[in-house]
Amino acid sequence: MIRDRIIKYKDKSIIELSEIFNVNAxxxxxxxxxxxxxxxxxxxxIQEFEKANIKIKAIRIGNNKKIKENMSFPAFKYLDIIKEEWEESKLRNIFIETKYLFVIFKENNNGQYRLFDSMFWNMSINDLDVDVKWVWDETIRRIKLNEYGRLPGSKENRVSHIRPHAKNGADxxxxxxxxxxxxxxxWLNNSYILSEIKKEINID
Structure with a gap:
C-alpha cells in the first residue's frame, strides 16, 4: 500500500513534486x-512509521548509475563505544530494530532527478555480524591506539566505514x-547501498 502511494508519482521530478506538496526544493x-x-x-x-521503527531515506542514483552520497548514522562518543560489547552495541541495535523505506530518485540525461521507485530494506544478519562488526571492532582497536585519524575507510570494507559527522572542526x-x-x-558505503537496491529493483 505504501509503495503504491509513492509509485503513482513515478517519473515526476523533484521540482514538480516540490510544487505538488508545497516543499522547498x-x-x-x-x-x-x-x-x-x-x-x-x-x-x-509519521506516527505509523515511528511505531514500526521505519526510517525514510531518499536515494539519488546518478545517470552514471552510481549513488553519490553515503548513508550516515548518529555520531558515536569515543568514551562510550570502547565500553560496549557488540551484541548490545548501539550500532547493532540500530540495524536490528530499524527497517528503511528507500525512496529512489534517478537522474535523467538533462540532470533532473525524477522519482524512480521505492523499496523496504533492512540489513542482513550476515552483513551486520561480519562486515559491520569488523568495522566496529577495528574502530575500537584504533581508538585505543589513539589512531583517530585513520579509522576504517570505505576502501577497507565493502559495507561500512567511518567519516567525520560534525558541524566544523570545533564540534x-x-x-x-x-x-x-x-x-x-x-556510514554505509554508497556502493553497498546500490548493490542492495539492485537485488530488488532493475535500475537500467
Whole structure:
C-alpha cells in the first residue's frame, strides 16, 4: 500500500513534486518532505512509521548509475563505544530494530532527478555480524591506539566505514586519553547501498 502511494508519482521530478506538496526544493529535507507528502502525512512525524521503527531515506542514483552520497548514522562518543560489547552495541541495535523505506530518485540525461521507485530494506544478519562488526571492532582497536585519524575507510570494507559527522572542526567529543577529536560516525558505503537496491529493483 505504501509503495503504491509513492509509485503513482513515478517519473515526476523533484521540482514538480516540490510544487505538488508545497516543499522547498532547495532545502536539505526536501526529499523527506516530498516522501511525506506522497504518503499523505501531515505534521513533522509519521506516527505509523515511528511505531514500526521505519526510517525514510531518499536515494539519488546518478545517470552514471552510481549513488553519490553515503548513508550516515548518529555520531558515536569515543568514551562510550570502547565500553560496549557488540551484541548490545548501539550500532547493532540500530540495524536490528530499524527497517528503511528507500525512496529512489534517478537522474535523467538533462540532470533532473525524477522519482524512480521505492523499496523496504533492512540489513542482513550476515552483513551486520561480519562486515559491520569488523568495522566496529577495528574502530575500537584504533581508538585505543589513539589512531583517530585513520579509522576504517570505505576502501577497507565493502559495507561500512567511518567519516567525520560534525558541524566544523570545533564540534568534538572527548577521547579516552583526555584529548578531543572531531565527531565521527558510521556510514554505509554508497556502493553497498546500490548493490542492495539492485537485488530488488532493475535500475537500467
Amino acid at each position: 532547495k532545502s536539505k529535507a526536501a526529499t523527506f518532505n516530498i516522501a511525506r507528502g506522497m504518503l499523505g502525512v501531515r505534521g513533522d512525524k 568534538t567529543y572527548p577521547t579516552w586519553d583526555g584529548k578531543k577529536c572531531v565527531k565521527k560516525c558510521f
